[in-house]
Amino acid sequence: MVVPRILRVRSASPSIDTLHVRLNRGQTPSLFEERADALAHALLAQRVAVVKIKPQVIGLVIERENPFGSDPIPAIDLPHAADEVDLGAIELGDTEYGTAWTQSLLGQHLFVAGATGSGKGSLLWSPLRGMAPLLRDRVVLPDVIDLKEGMETEIGAPLFHRRAIEWADAVSVVESFRDELKARQAVLREQGRRKFTPSVETPLRLLQIDELGMMTSYGPASEVRGVLKLLSEIMTQGRAAGFGVCGYVQEPTKDTVPVRELFTARVCLSVTSQSQVDMVLGDGMRLRGALADEIPLDPAHAGIGFVVEQGSRNPLRVRASFQTDQDIRDLVAFVTSGRPRLHAVA
Ligand SMILES: Nc1ncnc2c1ncn2[C@@H]1O[C@H](COP(=O)(O)OP(=O)(O)OP(=O)(O)O)[C@@H](O)[C@H]1O
Ligand SMILES: [Mg+2]
Incomplete structure (x- = not known):
């Protein structure tokens, strides 16, 4: 033979x-x-x-094996002091080596792809939890667009500087984000500074967009083009000025997300086709081991995915930690304690 x-x-x-x-x-x-x-x-x-x-x-x-158990990885302990937070290494969960999975949110645009039920929600909350004291101190100001009737983010609504749950408001959130970026750039230029440091005067601005495809493809055709233009502007110019975008998508194709290549960090949770893995993580990553299309779509595997870390050419298996509704409520209580309630756009 x-x-x-x-x-x-x-x-x-x-x-x-x-x-x-x-x-x-x-x-x-x-x-x-x-x-x-x-x-x-x-x-x-x-x-x-x-x-x-x-x-x-x-x-x-x-x-060979699934390195993660079937129980969720619990949320990290809430950091209480600003000096416990390193924006260059926010903990999102565990790696398959049993070490902390961290991600920089300084000068980065984070792309999270995964089918419905894959656990994208946990990657919306964990960055916020990891920077809790900076949210409290307003050194980080996050905006969120949640066009699924606001269901996903309702419980954490007070965490956000702006929150849009309807199309028209979503567009105005993106516009304001761009306008603030322009204003920030002017300030930095005036001060002769090229590097931005997060502070109350110049906070790190984050724009989290759940179901990004709604903004970049499925929305009203006449307006989607304008949104894409704004997002391209924000994403090509925002990094140095402290303006980052986090996008969450079910469908990571170029048609759905034409700005996909502008994201600088990518996470591929369970996806529905083989080709989507390389779309998200880069050519050849499925062959190198990122079998994200084979991750079962069930609660025992939610939050499991692959990333390719900077400087690495191999995919790394990770699992996002999970925040219960109570964890999110605790986060809100911590962040808002002693400050007047913020007004949402919506
Ligand atoms: N990191 C995680 N670890 C364990 N279980 C998780 C994790 N994230 C989510 N889950 C579980 O999986 C379910 C689906 O997760 P989630 O709502 O985040 O999916 P999704 O990707 O946002 O889906 P959709 O696109 O429909 O919004 C949650 O209700 C929760 O029970
Ligand atoms: Mg979701």
Whole structure:
């Protein structure tokens, strides 16, 4: 019997290996796809995915185990003092190595893709929790657009500087965000400063947009173009001035999110097709182990996904920590204690 030759073995992490395999004459990638389950059992792996690399060569991505338990990772303890917060490393959850998964929110635009129920909500709240004292001190001012009737963000509404739950308000939130960016740029220029430092005078501004596709594609056609123009302006110019965008999408295609390439940090939770993985994380990342399309869409796996950290060429498996409604209420109580209630736009 002629055994297919293994050309190369790569391990992105302790639990994911990629084998490059040369097919024997007469074998096809679909033959391996059909047998993927048997292969997984034979290799004592959780799952095996087959990726076409070039004629006669396939990649077998072998995921050995799910490093995360089925219970959610609890929210981090609320930081109470501003000096406990490092905006360059906000904790979002755990990595598959059991270390903290952190993400900078300074000069970054964060893109989170995942099917409905994949856990995008936890990545809306965890950045805010991680910077709680700075929200309280108004050194960070977050805006949110939540066109799903405001359901997702209702409970945390007092955390936000502006909150829009209807189209017209959403557009005006984006416009104001751009106008503030312009004003900030003028101030920095006047002061001869190129680098921005978050302070009460010049707060870090965040614009979190849940269901970003509503703003960039599904909204009224005549207005979507204007929104895209504003977002492009904000995202190309905002980083140095302290204006960041976090976008959450179910459908990460370029048609839905034409500004996708302007995001600087990406998270791929469970997605519905293989091609979406590379759309979010970059070419070749699924082959390197980011089997985000294979993450089951159920509560035991919500919040699990992949990221590619700066300076790395391998995907890293992560799981977002989960904030219960009570956690969010506690966050609101902490942030708003002793200050008058903010007015939402909506
Ligand atoms: N990080 C997490 N860890 C564990 N469970 C989670 C996590 N995030 C969310 N969940 C669970 O999964 C459910 C769905 O999550 P969530 O509402 O965040 O999905 P979503 O991606 O925002 O979906 P949609 O696109 O429909 O808004 C939540 O109700 C919660 O029970
Ligand atoms: Mg959601």
